[in-house]
Each structure stands twice: as C-alpha cells, then as structure tokens.
Amino acid sequence: MEFLRPATWDEALTLKAELPQAVPIAGGTDVMVELNFDRRRPPALLDLGGVAELGGWESDGAVVRLGASVPYTRIIEELSGPLPGLALAARTVGSPQIRNRGSVGGNLGAASPAGDSHPPLLAAGRGVQVEAASVRGTRLIPIDAFYLGVKRHALEPDELIRAVRIPVADGPQQFSKIGTRNAMVIAVCAFALALHPDDRTVGTGLGSAAPTPRRAVEAEEFLAGALAEGGLWESGGALDGAVARRFGELVAAAASPIDDVRGSAQYRRHALAVMARRTLAWCWAEYGERLERSAA
Amino acid sequence: MRIGFTANGRPVVADDVWEGESLLYVLRERLGLPGSKNACEQGECGSCTVYLDGSPVCSCLVAAGQVAGREVRTVEGLAGEDGLDPVQQAFLDAGAVQCGFCTPGLLVQTHALLERDPHPSDAGIREALSGNLCRCTGYEKIMDAVRLAAARRSTRTEVDG
Numbered sequence: 362m363e364f365l366r367p368a369t370w371d372e373a374l375t376l377k378a379e380l381p382q383a384v385p386i387a388g389g390t391d392v393m394v395e396l397n398f399d400r401r402r403p404p405a406l407l408d409l410g411g412v413a414e415l416g417g418w419e420s421d422g423a424v425v426r427l428g429a430s431v432p433y434t435r436i437i438e439e440l441s442g443p444l445p446g447l448a449l450a451a452r453t454v455g456s457p458q459i460r461n462r463g464s465v466g467g468n469l470g471a472a473s474p475a476g477d478s479h480p481p482l483l484a485a486g487r488g489v490q491v492e493a494a495s496v497r498g499t500r501l502i503p504i505d506a507f508y509l510g511v512k513r514h515a516l517e518p519d520e521l522i523r524a525v526r527i528p529v530a531d532g533p534q535q536f537s538k539i540g541t542r543n544a545m546v547i548a549v550c551a552f553a554l555a556l557h558p559d560d561r562t563v564g565t566g567l568g569s570a571a572p573t574p575r576r577a578v579e580a581e582e583f584l585a586g587a588l589a590e591g592g593l594w595e596s597g598g599a600l601d602g603a604v605a606r607r608f609g610e611l612v613a614a615a616a617s618p619i620d621d622v623r624g625s626a627q628y629r630r631h632a633l634a635v636m637a638r639r640t641l642a643w644c645w646a647e648y649g650e651r652l653e654r655s656a657a
Numbered sequence: 658m659r660i661g662f663t664a665n666g667r668p669v670v671a672d673d674v675w676e677g678e679s680l681l682y683v684l685r686e687r688l689g690l691p692g693s694k695n696a697c698e699q700g701e702c703g704s705c706t707v708y709l710d711g712s713p714v715c716s717c718l719v720a721a722g723q724v725a726g727r728e729v730r731t732v733e734g735l736a737g738e739d740g741l742d743p744v745q746q747a748f749l750d751a752g753a754v755q756c757g758f759c760t761p762g763l764l765v766q767t768h769a770l771l772e773r774d775p776h777p778s779d780a781g782i783r784e785a786l787s788g789n790l791c792r793c794t795g796y797e798k799i800m801d802a803v804r805l806a807a808a809r810r811s812t813r814t815e816v817d818g
Contacts, residue, residue, distance in 0.1 A: 364658060364676040364722040386720055390700055393718040396677040397698040406676060410723050434712075456788020458766070459700050461712045462719070544787030545701055 363405035370412050370494075373521060378496045381518035383407040387415065387430035388462030390455065391471045407521075415466065415523070423529055424488065429466025429522040436465070444527055446481035446534030446553050453477055453538050456545055466522045469507065472514040472573075479508070479574030480553035480566030481536055486528040487562075495519040501526070508573035532556035533647035535640035538568070539624070539632045549624040552612065552636040556644050561585060561594055565637075570616035570629055577615030580637065584608050597652035600645050608641055609634035662724045664688060665734030674721050681705045681716040684731060692732035692761045703789030706762040707731045713769040715788075732761035735768060743813065744768045747806035748799075755793035763789050767803050771810055777803070 365383060367373035377383060383405035386392045395401035409415055415430040418440065425443050427436070433451040437460070441448040447465070454460050454477050468476040469491060482489050482504050489504040493516055504525075507515050516522070534555040540546030551568035563581040568574050587604045588594050618629035660683065661670045671687040679698075684690040684707070693716055694704035700715040707716045708730035716729075735742040741749070744767050754760050763786065770777055770785040777785065782803045791799060 362676040364720070366722065366725070386723070389718045389720055389723065390715075393679060393720060394699040396720075397679060397717060402677070406720060406722070408720065408723050455700065456703065457785055458703060458706055458713050458715045458788050459718075461714050544784075 362403065365405055365407045366411055367407070367409070368411050370414055370523070373407065373409060373412055374494060374496050374519075376407055377521050378519045380405055380407075385409055385470060385521055388432060388459075388464050388467055390459050390463040391467055391473075409521075418524075420529065425527050425529060426492075427465060427525045427527060429469075429524055430464045431466075433460035433463050433465075443529040444481075444485070445530050446484055446536050446555055447478060447527065449534070449536040450477045450481045450538070450551075450553065453536070453540075453543075453546070453548075459545075465525055469514065469522055469525070470516075472508055472512050474508075474511060474571065474573055475548050475551075475569040476574065477538065477548065477551065477568065480551050480568040481534065481555070482525065482527065483566030483574055483576050484534065484553040484555040484564035485530070486555065486557055486564055488526070488528040490526045491515075491522060492524040492526060493517075493520045494523045495521070499523065505576065508575070511572045530555065531559040533644040533651070535643045537636040537640050539636070547623065550616075550618065550629045550632050550636075552633055552640060554637070554640040554644055556648055558594055558648070561589060563588075565612060565615075567612070567616055567633060569623070570618045570633060572617070575615065577612040577637075580608055580611035580615060583611055584641070597645075597649040600641070605638045605641050609637040612637035658722065660721050660725050662726060663728045664690065665730055671721070676720075676722060678721045679717045680707070680709075680719040680721050680724050680729065683721045684716060684729070690731050690733050694758055694761055696758065700788075701790070702759070702762070703766060703786075704759050704762040706765045706789065708765065708769065713766050730765075732764050735764060742768065743809050744771065744802075744806045747809060748802045751798055751802035751805050753795060753798040753802035755791075755795045755798075759789060759791045759793075763791070763799060767806060770803070771807055775811055776807060779804075 384403040385407045387409045415428045418427045436451045465478045468478040490501040536553045538551040539549040548569040550570045553566040555564035563584045565577045613630040613634040618626040671683045696702045696704045698717045700718045705716045
C-alpha cells in the first residue's frame with residue numbers, strides 16, 4: 362500500500378488521476394474501520410488532511426460552500442444559523458471524538474443510506490450541489506443525482522469531492538433520527554424537513570429507509586399544496602391534523618425499507634410517519650413564531 | 658514508512674510503519690505508549706482517545722501517516738512534574754476506576770471537556786462522555802469524578818488567580 366500526502370488540491374487531483382483506486386481519507390472515521398477489520402486493502406490511501414481549502418467554508422449570504430473535510434463539530438459551532446438542518450443532524454453523528462474528525466465530504470464519499478448528512482442535504486432545497494473535481498475540470502452534481510445505490514455515488518473514479526454547495530436556510534428546518542440511544546447510533550431511520558417560504562416549497566430527506574437516501578416528492582408537493590390552498594404561508598395559521606397525518610403517510614409511502622438487525626421494514630415505515638408529523642409540527646410552530654416576530 | 662511527530666511534547670519517530678496502520682497501533686506497539694487502550698477499533702468505545710492538535714479523537718481511526726508533523730498528547734502526557742493532573746486525581750479519589758480499561762480515554766476526554774467548559778452541567782458531562790464506554794458500568798462514579806475535578810479546578814484557578 363502507498364500513503365499519498367498531497368500538499369495542495371491540484372496535487373491531490375493529479376494523484377487521483379494517476380491512481381484512481383487510491384482511497385481518499387480525511388477524518389478516517391469510515392475508512393479506518395474498513396482497514397482495521399481487513400475489509401479493504403486499497404493500493405493507496407490519499408490523505409487529504411494537508412489540503413487546507415477542504416477544511417474551510419465560505420458563504421455569500423445565499424449559498425454556503427462547505428469544504429469536504431470540515432468536521433461536524435465546526436458545522437455545529439459555526440453553521441447552525443445558515444444550515445440548521447445539517448447542524449442538527451451533525452449533532453447526532455457518533456460521539457464528540459467522531460464529530461471532531463468526520464465530515465460531510467466523507468459521508469458523501471461513503472454514500473451509506475444511513476449517513477446522517479444526507480437527509481438534511483436532500484431537504485435543503487433544489488440548489489444543493491456536490492462539487493466534484495478532477496484534472497479534467499469541476500462539475501456540479503445535483504444532490505438528487507448523487508446517490509446511485511447502496512454505498513454507490515455519481516463520482517467518476519478520478520474525481521474527488523471539493524465541497525458541497527448548500528442554500529442558506531430561508532425557513533425552519535428539522536431533523537429527527539431513531540436509534541437505541543442518543544450517541545453512537547447508526548440510524549434505524551431518519552427524516553429531515555425544510556420549509557422554503559421564499560419559493561413556497563417543502564423539502565424532505567429520508568435516511569436508512571431505501572437503498573439510497575431519497576426525498577418524499579409526493580409528500581413535499583402535497584404539503585406545499587395544502588399550505589398554499591389554506592393561505593397558511595401568509596397566515597402561519599394552525600395546521601389541520603388531517604394534513605399532518607396525510608403528510609406522514611406519504612413520507613412513509615416514499616420509503617422502501619428492509620428488515621435488518623437495526624429494525625423491521627414495518628417499524629421503519631411507522632417511525633418515518635411519526636417523525637414526519639413531529640418535524641412538521643416543530644417547523645410549523647417555528648414558522649408561526651417567525652411570522653409573529655416579523656409582524657411585531 | 659517512517660513517521661515523525663510530537664508525542665507529549667517530545668519529537669518521536671516510528672519506523673517500518675505500515676501505510677494502513679492506525680495512530681493507536683504506532684503509539685502502543687512502536688513508541689512504548691500503551692496508555693491508550695485498544696478495544697473496538699471502530700470508534701465506538703473511546704478507550705483510545707488522544708489529543709490530536711488539541712482536539713480529542715479516537716486514535717484507532719487516525720491513519721499513522723496523517724499525524725506526520727503534528728502534535729499528539731496521550732494519557733501519559735496529562736500528568737505534570739508536580740504530579741497527577743486534577744482529572745486523574747479526581748478519578749482516583751472518587752473511585753471512578755474499576756477495571757481501568759476505559760479510564761485513559763475517559764481521562765483525556767474529561768480533560769478536554771473541562772478545558773472547553775470548566776463548569777459543565779450533568780447533561781453536558783454525559784454528552785461529552787457519550788463516546789466512552791465503561792463495561793464495568795461505573796458511570797455514576799465517573800460522573801462524581803468529573804464533578805470533583807471541575808470543582809477542584811475552579812478552586813485552584815481562584816487561588817492561583
């Protein structure tokens with residue numbers, strides 16, 4: 362095995378082009394487990410720890426460009442305002458030690474259906490894009506098109522993740538996750554919800570509920586329609602219980618879960634409906650408070 | 658490969674390091690620093706917690722090559738010339754050590770907690786230590802030890818202060 366330590370992003374791309382089987386490593390919280398347990402013996406590790414720009418983020422006020430290796434701890438501390446859904450999900454990742462190393466770039470590279478970053482990224486709006494780079498150039502992959510299958514993603518073999526571009530939240534966002542305790546939990550299932558008052562849309566993301574993380578498109582359209590129909594975006598008025606129930610049903614229907622050691626398919630569907638209703642109640646309460654504050 | 662870094666304030670060099678080797682293995686098997694414990698090798702238990710450039714991390718999940726030129730502080734580096742760190746003394750005094758296997762990780766993680774938050778709430782302590790497992794289940798004594806260490810640190814700071 363080789364250990365490659367590029368000092369710059371250009372050097373990292375060159376090395377990846379020369380040896381596409383090299384496995385990128387940043388925080389190591391996924392890659393090292395596979396090495397420690399002899400599950401993987403790549404020809405090379407490509408250590409991205411020396412590439413400074415991956416470890417930073419920038420924002421123009423409309424979009425956050427989150428460097429691939431920014432650890433979850435910093436997302437919680439620095440980005441809870443502009444990216445509340447992702448920051449909430451980040452709080453549930455592993456333990457403090459894991460959050461000091463793990464990153465969204467790593468979650469995307471691993472592309473596990475259980476990755477905690479995926480649901481809030483899917484919910485955060487249609488503008489979420491993965492910035493994939495190679496010596497051939499940079500392309501922006503819409504988040505919906507990034508996940509291809511269990512632990513499979515849309516990156517070409519010579520590409521590396523430079524950053525994720527995420528629209529700054531324009532409304533309330535929530536994240537909910539089922540697990541056996543509050544720490545060190547791989548999600549039994551997870552759900553993220555985002556309200557987008559600017560364009561009157563709703564964003565959702567389901568985790569551990571299908572071969573890939575996915576949106577519940579019908580549920581999004583149903584809820585956005587119900588909010589528009591009742592004039593609720595303007596009034597912030599009370600949500601009909603029937604709307605919340607139907608939203609939960611449509612979220613559960615969007616899943617194609619399996620029975621496994623962490624939970625049954627039936628339980629996952631049930632839990633998704635419950636989480637969808639709860640996160641909707643939390644988001645809607647926050648939305649109403651915001652309207653009141655801005656009116657006052 | 659050869660890896661050089663700083664361990665507990667001293668420059669160290671490890672030779673013949675396999676490229677997929679963890680920092681934990683290098684510390685224990687190549688540098689004679691067996692304080693960090695090897696249990697789960699997947700970041701679940703926290704027994705191998707060390708400081709890497711000032712942040713507590715699971716050393717089993719850091720590739721040795723990634724620490725070249727960086728600073729590592731292990732449980733062996735907590736005690737000063739004037740004796741045990743207050744966190745270590747509090748664990749002894751509170752009886753928070755049963756079999757002792759999880760203790761080094763808990764000491765480093767508690768040390769990091771109190772550096773960041775000198776007066777943590779009980780919820781804050783539980784959250785900070787949520788990635789450190791004690792199979793003897795001595796969590797109440799561990800909570801006592803962290804509270805004691807926090808109280809002593811603040812007294813000491815006031816006296817010094």
